[in-house]
Amino acid sequence: MQIEREFTRHSNGATPAPNYLRWRRVVPTLAAITAIAVCVVAGNWQRGRMEEKEQLSAQAAAAAHIAPAPLPAGDVDWAAWRFRPVTATGVFDAARQILIDNKVRAGVVGFDVVTPLALPDGRVVLVDRGFVPVGRSRSVLPEAPPPAGQITVRGRIDIPASGYFELGKEQAQGPLRQHLDPRRFAVATGLPVLPIVIEATAGTGNDDALVRDRPAPDFGGERNRIYMVQWYAFAALAAGLWLWFTFRPRRAGA
DSSP states (O other), X not given: OHHHHHXXXXXXXXXXXHHHHHHHHHHHHHHXXXXXXXXXXXXXXXHHHHHHHHHHHHHHHHHTTSOOEEXXXXXXXXXXXXXXXXXXXXXXXXXXXXXXXXXXXXXXXXXXXXXXXXXXXXXXXXXXXXXXXXXSOTTSOOOOOOOXXXXXXXXXXXXXXXXXXXXXXXXXXXXXXXXOOHHHHHHHHOOOEEEEEEEEOSOSSTXXXXXXXXXXXXXXXXXXXXXXXXXXXXXXXXXXXXXXXHHSOOOTTO
């Protein structure tokens, strides 16, 4: 009420009261500090994401020049093995093969064919054997049976994203899946599935016609860089406006 009376006096031409003058400076200052803090925090978050993606990009580039190694056993830091070329020998579990929906290669819609590979030590690793286009009708799923018997897979390790968006909990209907999730696959099957997937880079059978033209991963770091610059620019703009309206020359009686 006191501030309101002081504002009324000022609007009627009276000399502004000290409290009114103080609040006229304090409120914009608090608003500017809040805006600057929010923009800087958002910019720092984008910078952190950009640096994480740049590290992943460098890791992928370095892994491309490493010779294939046997899939490691024991307690493994799989993050350190991401993108590494490996070999894995085992037997495909054709009965539990799944198809990952909504994949596109060269403008063609289809599925990624993912087959569990049972390793000699009892572990199971999911192998993305490649891409198969959709047939004449989505009601008829394509067939891509894996080779029988012991096979050696050559590919690179990847760690599927676990924070994907879904409208509701996915209900497994036959082999079709919306997401490749080793953890969920392990729960559904009861198998000791590793938390990785091997993306096959070579055929796994003489009749293997699956497409494996896997592009280099795009981590989107440049997009985070753009957002970072925008947020820092907003912070600088808020600071500049505050300086202008706070220290600009005022007319007599203003």
